[in-house]
Amino acid sequence: MKETEYEILDFGNGRKLERLGGRLLDRPSPPAEGFRTAENVSRWQQAEGKFRRSDGLKGRWQWRGAVPKSWVMDTGIFRLELKPTEVGHLGVFPEQWPNWEWIYTQTREFLARRESFRVLNLFAYTGGSTLASASAMKECGLTSEEVERFCTVHVDSAKNIVQWARGNAEISGMENCPIRWIGEDALRFVLREVKRGRKYHAVILDPPSYGHGTRGEVWKLDQHLPELLEACAELMTDGPGFVLLTAHSPGLDARGMGRMLERYFPGTARCETYSMQLRTASGRVLPSGEAARLVWR
Secondary structure, three states, X not given: OOOOOEEEEEEEOOEEEEEEOOEEEEEEOHHHOOOOOOOOHHHHXXXXXXXXXXXXXXXXXXXXXXXXXXXXXXXXXOEEEEOOOOOOOOOOOHHHHHHHHHHHHHHXXXXXXXXXXXEEEEOOOOOHHHHHHHHHHHHOOOOHHHOOOXXXXXXXXXXHHHHHHHHHHHHOOOOOOOEEXXXXXXHHHHHHHHHHOXXXXXXEEOOOOEEEOOOOOEEEHHHHHHHHHHHHHHHEOOOOOXXXXXXXXXXXXXXXXXXXXXXXXXXXXXXXXXXXXXXXXXXXXXXXXXXXXXXXX
C-alpha cells in the first residue's frame, strides 16, 4: 500500500486509529482487545470520524465537519472507493495488501508461460484480490474479449457489494478487463462449476466465520470450509498455479489452514503459512488474521 494512503497509528482497548486515503479514523477492532493504547489521548481526539457500535455489529459514525459519502484510496496497483457502512467497515481490509501484491506477482508470472489462466476469487468482497489479478492481466494486454481463456471470476453473495467491486474496477480503469462478476453463494457456485466441468488455475478464498448466501444459505466456516475446499480441488486444472486461503476466525491458525490445503490439494505445491498483521511506525503489531497458500511451479 502506498505509505501516504494507509497507516495504523495506534490500537488498544478494542479499537484502532488509522489513516485511510487521507482520513484519520477511530474504529472498533476485536483483535485490539487485550492491548493498551500507546499514543496520548489527544492523538485519538484528532480522528475525523469515529464509529461506535450500538446494536450488535451495527452502530453509527460521528464526524467532525462534513460527512463524507465516499473517497478513494490508491493502492498503487488499483483504486478502491471507501464508504462508511453501518457496521463500521469501509470497503477495504488493509492487512490484505501483501496478499494483493502476491496475487498480482503470481498472476503475472504464470501469464508469461501459460496459454490460459483462470482465477476464481470467492467471498470476493469489494474486489481487492480480483483487481490485483486483473491488473496483471491488463498489463499483459488481455481484455474482456479473451475471457474464456484468461479471466478472474469474482464471486460474492451480496449483490450490492458486487456492484461496489465493479465500481472499483471502473475507477481503476479496468472496466474492459477479463473479469466475470457473480452475485451468488460461494459454495453453490463452486458446486455448479464442478457440474459444468469448468476448470481454474488459481483459487482465492477469504471466507467469513458465519454468513448467508443469496437464497438464505447458511455458511458456517467450521462446517462448510472442508466441503468447499474439496469442491475447489475438483475445479483445478492438471496444471494448477496457486491457492490462497485467508481467515479472521478465532481458533483457526495458519498452520492448520496449511494442513487443510495440503490435504485437499495434494501434490508438489509449496505450502507457506503466516499471520497477517498491521504494524505501527513504532513497531507495535496488531494481529489481523491468518493465511496459507500453495504455489505450483
